[in-house]
Amino acid sequence: MNIIVNGEAKETHVTTLLELMHELGIEPKVMAAAINMNVVKKEVWETTALSEGDKVELLHFVGGG
Numbered sequence: 001m002n003i004i005v006n007g008e009a010k011e012t013h014v015t016t017l018l019e020l021m022h023e024l025g026i027e028p029k030v031m032a033a034a035i036n037m038n039v040v041k042k043e044v045w046e047t048t049a050l051s052e053g054d055k056v057e058l059l060h061f062v063g064g065g
Contacts, residue, residue: 004055017048020056032059 002011005024014020017040021028033040034057040048050056 001050001052003050003053006057012050015049016046017050017056018045020050021045021058024058026058031061033057034059 001013002009003020004010005020012020012023014023017033017035018028021033028042028045033042033045035048035050035054037055
């Protein structure tokens with residue numbers, strides 16, 4: 001399946017948002033996720049299915065001062 005992750009084309013065989021994060025080596029701690037401009041709550045990342053052509057945005061929160 002081909003999807004876009006943070007603006008970059010990616011081919012993957014995973015089926016859920018959480019599986020994608022694991023494949024990318026991303027720790028799903030404090031972050032936000034959206035698929036096709038729709039925010040996805042952390043509680044449903046494990047069951048949120050990905051589809052061909054989805055545009056996924058994964059955002060890390062960075063503290064500063």
